[in-house]
Amino acid sequence: MSGLKSRRKGQSAEREFAKLIGGLRVPLSGAQEGYANDVIGLGLAWEVKRRKSGFKQLYDWIEDEREKPDAVALRTDNKQWIVCMTLDKFKELMDK
Known part of the structure; x- marks a missing residue:
């Protein structure tokens, strides 16, 4: 999977998960210093991973x-x- 396609897939998963838990997606997560984890919600910091199988x-x-x-x-x-x-x-x- 190309870099852009992979990044979009990851961001889509982060948005979906944040919505499911009533949380917030961390903008620039993994892309810039100081923006750790992917989602904040339910009192926890989450890393979101999605794989085909x-x-x-x-x-x-x-x-x-x-x-x-x-x-x-x-x-x-x-x-x-x-x-x-x-x-x-x-x-x-x-x-x-």
Whole structure:
């Protein structure tokens, strides 16, 4: 994907996510010093990533019909735990 097309795809994802959480997209994020993260919302600073199929395994785990997990916890050796869940589940937890 060309640089311009890739940048537009990323900005589109940032705008979409900011709208979904009632947050704000950070202008110039990643393009200029002092503008960190992509979106601010729900009291958190967010990096927004979008891939055509780069997260397939993660989606498979979250959408497992047999297990029906609320979240997936991941960790690479010598790194911190990461928790992944659907946005709907996250917003439900934030409302409690």
